[in-house]
Amino acid sequence: MQLDSSKRGFQPHRFRYWLTEEEDPQREEKIVEGCQVYAQAAERAKRGERTISMDELTGVQALERKHPDLPMQPGHVLRREFEYIRHGTLSWFIKFDVVRGQVIEPSWGPRRTEEDALAHLQRLIASDPTATKWHIVLDNLNIHQSESLVRWIADLEGIEQDMLGVKDKRGIHHSMASRAAFLHDPTHRVVFYYTPKHASWMNQVEIWLSILVRKLLKRGHFISLDDLRDQMLAFMAYYNRTMAKPIKWTYTAY
Template identity: 35%
Template sequence: LHPPRHCRILCLDEKTHIQALERLYPTLPVRPGWVERQEFEYLRHGTVDLFAAFDVLTGQVFAQCYQRHTNREFRHFLRALRSRDPDSRWHLIVDNAGFHKKQEVLDWCAAQRPKVTLHWLPTHGSWLNQVEIWFSILSRKCLRRASVRSTQDLRNLIHRFITTWNTHFAHPFEWTYTGKPLAVAPQHYELLAA
């Protein structure tokens, strides 16, 4: 991928309804012959919605937590994101969520100088959005074992993870999919039907 100079390519999406769970009992750590055991009982302290932008070239993530995920929050997120780099042209890759196509969002993008261009992924193509890979990392490395006492604690945990990611682990994701399995798939379907 070789974008023009002074151009940013960002994959945007939202991870909704992240639960602020407080475990009632401590997780039992790994020991020889035993796997880690996590108590299934918890108190639920609400949810958080996370908007995130993954920079395709650097792997850096910018994200903000909100109570809801409407076009109002999305526009607020875009303005905050834009304030970090107002002098570059932007190409934003987004899915087909309704609020990504609201007139207010389109008007905001059209009014930006340098230009901000939205690119919508095809229907059922969210797996093409690289921020989804990062959401998976966030879930596995940060959220799965978390025990928090409030939505504010959850927000702080997420933002600490993002800071650590950007400081120590940020890297562009390397695409390895070639499309070849799709060429083989119809043969497998014939075998299954037989």
């Protein structure tokens, strides 16, 4: 008697994603430091310091369902039309205030470039001239360790541009690692903390983004890019008004 292939453990119609871990020699150090950033945020806020968790949400689609949903009924879940009309995408820069538990100063547009990231961060710092220091948690995306970002921070710190070296050749601009080290300097007014590779769960804004996806985007119906923008901004305002609270970060890395 022959057994069905699925009963022998072969299921060629199925597959599972796999992520090959990239070595990060500073992984434990970064996790410990990230936990300390969150743990000390409230105390630092008393001295006028801000702690921000930042990430991007790219390619958010404005999808309009071709026909209305069929509402839930006893014994039947909500049924959604399979066909849709695509109205384009928006890329978002989202910032989460760790102490206040609120989403602040979002930016959106058709792209997510080095120039966009720099402008987004510049608007953040300009939004609160009274802040004595900024602590910003973000991932290792190359636009978070860019030449233009280094030049901006150097200007803020009064560092001469010719002291920065040449991109991909020497000095602070030599590599992404050297630029990240400069941007992480704790003596700066704006300090960047980078999560370890493949550890985006260390970034608190990821928790908020999952709320956004579950409560709005997953079941969203958007008739245009403007409608998508307006609904997302309305959700952020609603969240800040009725749901916002600091995330209770219990992970200690030990």
